[in-house]
Amino acid sequence: MLNVTARQELMSTIVEILGVVVEEARLDFGEDGLAVRVVDPSHVAMIKMDVDSAAFDTWEVDETKLGLEMRKLNQFISVGGAGDMVELTYNEDSGQATILIGRIELNLRPLDNSTLNPPNVPSLDLPCGVTISGTELSQALRASRLAGDLVNLSLSESTFTVDVKGPTDSIKLDFSADDLMAIDCKEPARSQYSLTYLTPLAKIFQKIDNVNLRFGENFPLRLTFDFADGAGHVEYFLAPRVEGDY
Numbered sequence: 001m002l003n004v005t006a007r008q009e010l011m012s013t014i015v016e017i018l019g020v021v022v023e024e025a026r027l028d029f030g031e032d033g034l035a036v037r038v039v040d041p042s043h044v045a046m047i048k049m050d051v052d053s054a055a056f057d058t059w060e061v062d063e064t065k066l067g068l069e070m071r072k073l074n075q076f077i078s079v080g081g082a083g084d085m086v087e088l089t090y091n092e093d094s095g096q097a098t099i100l101i102g103r104i105e106l107n108l109r110p111l112d113n114s115t116l117n118p119p120n121v122p123s124l125d126l127p128c129g130v131t132i133s134g135t136e137l138s139q140a141l142r143a144s145r146l147a148g149d150l151v152n153l154s155l156s157e158s159t160f161t162v163d164v165k166g167p168t169d170s171i172k173l174d175f176s177a178d179d180l181m182a183i184d185c186k187e188p189a190r191s192q193y194s195l196t197y198l199t200p201l202a203k204i205f206q207k208i209d210n211v212n213l214r215f216g217e218n219f220p221l222r223l224t225f226d227f228a229d230g231a232g233h234v235e236y237f238l239a240p241r242v243e244g245d246y
Contacts, residue, residue: 067111
């Protein structure tokens with residue numbers, strides 16, 4: 001049995017975050033909440049998401065794994081307003097899922113779960129970290145995209161730098177320790193990442209209080225943030241661009 005209800009804003013946020021990386025995802029509903037693990041087809045970006053059942057208005061769940069198309073789901077959920085309720089049910093006997101927003105009902109057949117195996121999430125010891133407001137990071141990512149496709153992130157004991165050098169334009173943003181919520185760096189580090197996988201997060205970060213970034217010299221980037229008053233938790237992993245990638 002699966003019968004969950006949540007406000008449109010929560011459902012929209014979940015789907016928007018997952019849609020940054022994949023078009024299809026397997027949603028694992030359990031007694032305590034929702035768990036999703038996805039990786040993009042190129043294995044460059046990965047998301048680990050957990051949402052506590054307390055974030056939902058209704059949570060009547062037997063363990064269920066449901067494969068859904070993110071784009072279709074996002075388009076349908078966007079029909080509703082921020083105050084609307086979204087109800088998701090699944091009938092195992094008929095194999096049909098139903099999503100209800102007000103009077104509007106969408107019936108769909110879930111995807112084959114065997115094609116949606118979740119990835120193993122890496123355990124990374126990343127040496128440097130910084131915590132920044134979601135609004136500041138959103139602005140930095142949107143500005144960076146104006147200059148190029150690759151962003152350099154640099155961190156020292158007192159400064160976090162976002163730097164982009166494109167073919168003709170460049171953008172640089174420096175954040176001092178006073179501008180940041182936290183900074184942790186014993187030795188300077190610099191690494192480069194694709195904005196293709198970061199810029200879509202800018203819209204989401206506008207609604208997030210703060211984001212923790214951890215990386216190292218040519219290390220993967222891990223972005224960690226919460227939503228839904230802390231009931232939702234996301235870890236976003238992104239592989240670095242190193243010299244051999246050019």
